[in-house]
Each structure stands twice: as structure tokens, then as C-alpha cells.
Amino acid sequence: MxxxxxxxxxxxxxxxxxxxxxxxxxxxxxxxxxxxxxxxxxxxxxxxxxxxxxxxxxxxxxxxxxxxxxxxxxxxxxxxxxxxxxxxxxxxxxxxxxxxxxxRPVKEFPIFETALSLLGALHPDEAVTLLEERVKNLEVQAAGERGALEKLYESVPRLFLVEVEYQLHMTEAQTEWVRGLLKELREGSMLGVEGWRHFHETG
Amino acid sequence: MxxxxxxxxxxxxxxxxxxxxxxxxxxxxxxxxxxxxxxxxxxxxxxxxxxxxxxxxxxxxxxxxxxxxxxxxxxxxxxxxxxxxxxxxxxxxxxxxxxxxxxRPVKEFPIFETALSLLGALHPDEAVTLLEERVKNLEVQAAGERGALEKLYESVPRLFLVEVEYQLHMTEAQTEWVRGLLKELREGSMLGVEGWRHFHETG
DNA sequence: CGCGATATGTTCGATCACGAATATTCGGAT
DNA sequence: ATCCGAATATTCGTGATCGAACATATCGCG
Structure with a gap:
């Protein structure tokens, strides 16, 4: 075939x-x-x-x-x-x-990806604050998803919950990644952060 | 505020x-x-x-x-x-x-999630074959993304590549998850698989 | 029994998305 | 000179999308 x-x-x-x-x-x-x-x-x-x-x-x-x-x-x-x-x-x-x-995986355009690609338009300190907020929100979301899943396990076969498990996994993956990014931003270790800051502070 | x-x-x-x-x-x-x-x-x-x-x-x-x-x-x-x-x-x-x-994370509807939620409509063996193919495709995709990233590191500051790194991370996360699902499906350990098979083989 | 609240169903039209068509210019090969 | 393909630049018509409005049924309760 x-x-x-x-x-x-x-x-x-x-x-x-x-x-x-x-x-x-x-x-x-x-x-x-x-x-x-x-x-x-x-x-x-x-x-x-x-x-x-x-x-x-x-x-x-x-x-x-x-x-x-x-x-x-x-x-x-x-x-x-x-x-x-x-x-x-x-x-x-x-x-x-x-x-x-x-x-077949298809390329999609999640809005967060767009936002990330435009990150440079904000002041780096502001970016850090916002991403910290996102992490908090993601944690709440993940907790909710885990809770819902626990409940559902009692009444629905796992087969019908794969997509919920997938969602949760992807939420966790995102959280982890944003945490990593934050770490690099805060340590200033990321190449280009000084330039970025300078650009925003002088215009 | x-x-x-x-x-x-x-x-x-x-x-x-x-x-x-x-x-x-x-x-x-x-x-x-x-x-x-x-x-x-x-x-x-x-x-x-x-x-x-x-x-x-x-x-x-x-x-x-x-x-x-x-x-x-x-x-x-x-x-x-x-x-x-x-x-x-x-x-x-x-x-x-x-x-x-x-x-703020927003709920989106990636098409793969839809597909997962409808998985039951296919025969379990068919599902396994298809998901194996997806894993292969995801690996190719990830390799491509990694390659592109390596190249770009030479000419562009990391700051302007965060979204590409994010993409790669999410591709990897997805691959990992699908592998896990496949393992469960093949082992038949997942609750409900027998019923699923039976349903499709008798109608 | 009469009332509002909620559930059941469907339609409409304003807005949005986008592939494909159009039209012009430029650079390079002949 | 001239032809052609690629790049530049925009428009248009069709079809998709979706909130909101509409209309009726049913139910709970005083």
C-alpha cells in the first residue's frame, strides 16, 4: 500500500x-x-x-x-x-x-508561540514577571486537570481519557520549559539579555 | 493594580x-x-x-x-x-x-487532541500502526528542528530563538507521550483495550 | 394553576480568513 | 534588445465561522 x-x-x-x-x-x-x-x-x-x-x-x-x-x-x-x-x-x-x-503531525500555530517570538518587544523585567504569572497559572491548570482525571478514572475506562492525559502531559511540559526559560532570564546567562535591556532602557 | x-x-x-x-x-x-x-x-x-x-x-x-x-x-x-x-x-x-x-495560558484545540479523543473509532491494531508512524514522523521533525536551531545559533542571539526552542521541547514532549501510550496499548495493559478490540471485531 | 427558570433546538447575518488571480518591475540569460 | 522567471505588491470573491437571537417545551415551586 x-x-x-x-x-x-x-x-x-x-x-x-x-x-x-x-x-x-x-x-x-x-x-x-x-x-x-x-x-x-x-x-x-x-x-x-x-x-x-x-x-x-x-x-x-x-x-x-x-x-x-x-x-x-x-x-x-x-x-x-x-x-x-x-x-x-x-x-x-x-x-x-x-x-x-x-x-501525521501538522504544524499548528499556538498563540503562546507567537507571543514568545515577539517577546523582545517588552522590557525584560516585565517579561520575567509575566512568565512567572504564567507558571502559576499553569500550575493551577495542571492541578485542575489532574483532579478531573482522578475523578473520571472511577467511572470511565482509560481508553476514553487518553486525550485528557495528553493535555496534562503537555501542560506539564510547557510549565517545565517556561521555568527553564525564566531561570536563564533571571541569571542573565542568556546571550543577548544585556543588549535587550539596554535597548529598552535607552530606546 | x-x-x-x-x-x-x-x-x-x-x-x-x-x-x-x-x-x-x-x-x-x-x-x-x-x-x-x-x-x-x-x-x-x-x-x-x-x-x-x-x-x-x-x-x-x-x-x-x-x-x-x-x-x-x-x-x-x-x-x-x-x-x-x-x-x-x-x-x-x-x-x-x-x-x-x-x-495567561488559553485553552486551544490542537487537532491531535481531537483525533486522540476519537481514537476508539478505529480498530486498536490500526491505531497502534498509525501512532508508530507518528512517532517516526515526530522524530524526523525534531531532528529538523534541532538542526535548524544549531545553524541559527551561529547568527542569531538566543533571545530571538526562544520560540524555536519551545517548539522543539514540545515536539519532544509529544513524542515521549505517544511512546508511552503505544507501550500501554501494545502490552494491552490499558484498561478497556480488550473491550475495544472485541467491539471492533464483532461490531 | 401560573410563573419564571432552565433545557431544547435552530437560524441568521456580520465578520473573518484566505487561495487564487492580477498586475507590475527587475535582473539576468540569450 | 528582448524574453522569461522571480520578486514585488495588492485585490477580490467565496466560503467558513460563531455569537447572539429566536422560539418552544418542560419542570419546579409557591
Missing amino acids: VVPVAAKRRKLSNPLALAVMVTLCQGPMHPYEIAQTLRRQGKDTSTKINYGSLYTVVQNLEKHGFVEVADIERKGNRPERTVYGLTGAGREEMTEWLSELLA | VVPVAAKRRKLSNPLALAVMVTLCQGPMHPYEIAQTLRRQGKDTSTKINYGSLYTVVQNLEKHGFVEVADIERKGNRPERTVYGLTGAGREEMTEWLSELLA
């Missing part, structure tokens, strides 16, 4: 679309129910669920034949609820997309 | 806007020149620079008074080049925004 080296452009790129397809694997649902299911399963911490986007995404999935209308319900006087089911093409797209995401 | 606990909504949220303001600190420029400067300084690895977005962003910055037209050049027959400069309000917004980004 030949693995395509360049990722092909997908017809839908919103991650929510993938989450929707996976959810519909569990059976036909209407959009709102999809959102509820995702939330109930805690997927909303790893995928941004936006009602605004949800309906558009489902529509687009239908347009491309990945889902189809399975039923149109009407209970009482409420607006109709269109129930969607996953198609064969949908299942295939889902598997392929998910596989690609797992196997 | 009271630190606002909730981040106030910014008039501009595109990170490119921040990068633009920081660049204009160095002096007035026209949009294209801003992009060149960012690229020359390697900022394009940490901020997504999109020509399509650039002009819109600069316009919006102007609309909100963060930059202003400093000059309109015309050389030969080319289209006019509008040269922009940072305003006082712009400098303030820049400092405040950058400070917030450094001090």
Missing part, C-alpha cells in the same frame, strides 16, 4: 465534522443530540463545539454525501428535527481522516 | 495583527514590507502569515486607530504603496495584548 506523502485537501476541514461523523457511528441523531452526546462524552474539551458551526457542518456533510437524512421527526409543536445517519462514504472519510491525523 | 480575571474581548483577535504591530515598532512600513520583515526574522514559523489576511488586518488596525497612514508612496507606475506607522494607542494595545498572552 502506498501512503500518500502530501495530505489531500479535504472537502471539509472543520474538526467538528470529524467528531460529528464519529458520533453518528453510534447511530442516527439530529444535530442537537449530536452536540449533547459529544458533551456527555467529554469530547467538548478536545473539539470546539459551536452551535453556529454545527448546523453548517452537518449541512456540508450532507452536501458531500457523508451523511444523509434518516428521518424527519416532529414532536408536538416544536420545529422539525432532522435526523441524520452516516453513509458508507462518510464512514470511509472518517476512517481516512482520523488515520491521517493520528499518523 | 487589579488584574482583570476575564480576558477582555479584543477588537482584533487575529495574531497576525499583534505581529504587525510589533513589526511597526521598528518603523513605518507598507504591508508587503511588513510581511518580508516578519519572514526575514523567522516569525513566519510561529505566526501564520497570509497575504489575504494581511491587508485586511492592517485595514482593521487602522480602523481602530492602532496604526495610521504615514505616507503614500508611488514609484514609477506601480500601484501606490501605503506606508503605515504605529500609533500610541497601537503601542499600548500591543503591550497589553502581548502581556496577556504571556501571562
Whole structure:
């Protein structure tokens, strides 16, 4: 089997679309129910669920034949609820997309990286203060994540918590790195810090 | 001084806007020149620079008074080049925004996290194969980043490379974590793996 | 029973993002 | 001289995004 080296452009790129397809694997649902299911399963911490986007995404999935209308319900006087089911093409797209995401790291642009690259625009003392604050915040965040995880272990198999464990690991990694940076900044050992300070103090 | 606990909504949220303001600190420029400067300084690895977005962003910055037209050049027959400069309000917004980004971690949604949370949709053996491939890819990526860094150390002060070091650190952290996950999956020690397999093999 | 609060569902439109197209100039090879 | 590809510089149309508004149902409680 030949693995395509360049990722092909997908017809839908919103991650929510993938989450929707996976959810519909569990059976036909209407959009709102999809959102509820995702939330109930805690997927909303790893995928941004936006009602605004949800309906558009489902529509687009239908347009491309990945889902189809399975039923149109009407209970009482409420607006109709269109129930969607996953198609064969949908299942295939889902598997392929998910596989690609797992196997291939993609370059993303976390906002903290941007901020770091622009660090020079602040006074070095200010930078140190701010990064110290970040470390504190990260510690709180990590503690929260650990706590949540402990609770969840009691009711959910680990399999369904991998992404939470990953999050925690990455939070810890970030904390560690920022601590290292702070150390170098405070010791002034980092090449270029004197120049930086001088630049900001004279202009 | 009271630190606002909730981040106030910014008039501009595109990170490119921040990068633009920081660049204009160095002096007035026209949009294209801003992009060149960012690229020359390697900022394009940490901020997504999109020509399509650039002009819109600069316009919006102007609309909100963060930059202003400093000059309109015309050389030969080319289209006019509008040269922009940072305003006082712009400098303030820049400092405040950058400070917030450094001090406060924000929840983002990296696509790999989504993929992890949906892992159960694939057969466990398939998941293992794919994650092994990811580890290989991550190793290549890390090697590349390390190489680039070595080269850059020769010509650029460390201060301007912090974001690259951060990237590398995070790549390594991710690799380590995926390796751990793989180990657990292969050993079958992870709670729930048998059920997972069974589910996929019977349907 | 009547009231507000909360949960259930969906739609809309203003804004945003960005690939691709456009248009000109410059440098170097022929 | 002239042709061509790369660099310079900007615009535009399409499509995505998402907060907020809308509308109804259900539930708890006095």
C-alpha cells in the first residue's frame, strides 16, 4: 500500500465534522443530540463545539454525501428535527481522516508561540514577571486537570481519557520549559539579555 | 493594580495583527514590507502569515486607530504603496495584548487532541500502526528542528530563538507521550483495550 | 394553576480568513 | 534588445465561522 506523502485537501476541514461523523457511528441523531452526546462524552474539551458551526457542518456533510437524512421527526409543536445517519462514504472519510491525523503531525500555530517570538518587544523585567504569572497559572491548570482525571478514572475506562492525559502531559511540559526559560532570564546567562535591556532602557 | 480575571474581548483577535504591530515598532512600513520583515526574522514559523489576511488586518488596525497612514508612496507606475506607522494607542494595545498572552495560558484545540479523543473509532491494531508512524514522523521533525536551531545559533542571539526552542521541547514532549501510550496499548495493559478490540471485531 | 427558570433546538447575518488571480518591475540569460 | 522567471505588491470573491437571537417545551415551586 502506498501512503500518500502530501495530505489531500479535504472537502471539509472543520474538526467538528470529524467528531460529528464519529458520533453518528453510534447511530442516527439530529444535530442537537449530536452536540449533547459529544458533551456527555467529554469530547467538548478536545473539539470546539459551536452551535453556529454545527448546523453548517452537518449541512456540508450532507452536501458531500457523508451523511444523509434518516428521518424527519416532529414532536408536538416544536420545529422539525432532522435526523441524520452516516453513509458508507462518510464512514470511509472518517476512517481516512482520523488515520491521517493520528499518523501525521501538522504544524499548528499556538498563540503562546507567537507571543514568545515577539517577546523582545517588552522590557525584560516585565517579561520575567509575566512568565512567572504564567507558571502559576499553569500550575493551577495542571492541578485542575489532574483532579478531573482522578475523578473520571472511577467511572470511565482509560481508553476514553487518553486525550485528557495528553493535555496534562503537555501542560506539564510547557510549565517545565517556561521555568527553564525564566531561570536563564533571571541569571542573565542568556546571550543577548544585556543588549535587550539596554535597548529598552535607552530606546 | 487589579488584574482583570476575564480576558477582555479584543477588537482584533487575529495574531497576525499583534505581529504587525510589533513589526511597526521598528518603523513605518507598507504591508508587503511588513510581511518580508516578519519572514526575514523567522516569525513566519510561529505566526501564520497570509497575504489575504494581511491587508485586511492592517485595514482593521487602522480602523481602530492602532496604526495610521504615514505616507503614500508611488514609484514609477506601480500601484501606490501605503506606508503605515504605529500609533500610541497601537503601542499600548500591543503591550497589553502581548502581556496577556504571556501571562495567561488559553485553552486551544490542537487537532491531535481531537483525533486522540476519537481514537476508539478505529480498530486498536490500526491505531497502534498509525501512532508508530507518528512517532517516526515526530522524530524526523525534531531532528529538523534541532538542526535548524544549531545553524541559527551561529547568527542569531538566543533571545530571538526562544520560540524555536519551545517548539522543539514540545515536539519532544509529544513524542515521549505517544511512546508511552503505544507501550500501554501494545502490552494491552490499558484498561478497556480488550473491550475495544472485541467491539471492533464483532461490531 | 401560573410563573419564571432552565433545557431544547435552530437560524441568521456580520465578520473573518484566505487561495487564487492580477498586475507590475527587475535582473539576468540569450 | 528582448524574453522569461522571480520578486514585488495588492485585490477580490467565496466560503467558513460563531455569537447572539429566536422560539418552544418542560419542570419546579409557591
